Amino acid sequence: MHNFNIVLVHPQIPNNTGNIGRTCVAMNSRLHLIEPLGFEITDQRVKRAGLDYWPELDWQTHASFDQWYDAVEDKSRVFFFSARAESSFYKTELRKGDWLVFGKEAEGLGAELLDRFTDQLVKIPFPGKVRSFNLSNAVAMSLGEGIRQLGEDLS
Secondary structure, eight states: OOSEEEEEESOOOHHHHHHHHHHHHHTTOEEEEESSOSSOTTOHHHHHHTGGGGGGOOEEEESSHHHHHHHOSOGGGEEEEOTTOSSBGGGOOOOTTEEEEEOBTTTBSOHHHHHHTGGGEEBOOOOSSOSOOOHHHHHHHHHHHHHHHHGGGOO
16 A cells, blocks of 8 residues: 555646656655656656656546546545645644645645535645745655654555
8 A cells, every 4th residue: 555645736847757756756655646647758958857756656537636636435534735724734643655746836726615615625834934835745744744653654
């Protein structure tokens, strides 16, 4: 079983997706890409950012958000990241196999998803003067916290 499932909703920047793919390999996590993507998955920038780890990545594309969401068995274990959320991600008790969902780089998750999943929104708090974190950095931070919480339960 994977430690976590990372979900990118309409990612736009291939280098971010490549970096996230590499991080998923390092953290034994699966990457889910929800179309449309802002690039071709064969884009060399994706593979260059993921270096030679891309062949090791367990990943899947989904034609739509609803197609992906319908396949999630335990919907209570899905966490949606937004700078507009009230709840800190660091107060979330994670379990192996949880779903961590991130929006596209320029806009984050759309208003429709924010309104639909208000009880499952989390944010990575930051004390400095920035509006949000880079997508790749946010995924790395969330996976790092998840791995810390799993402790001895790592595969």
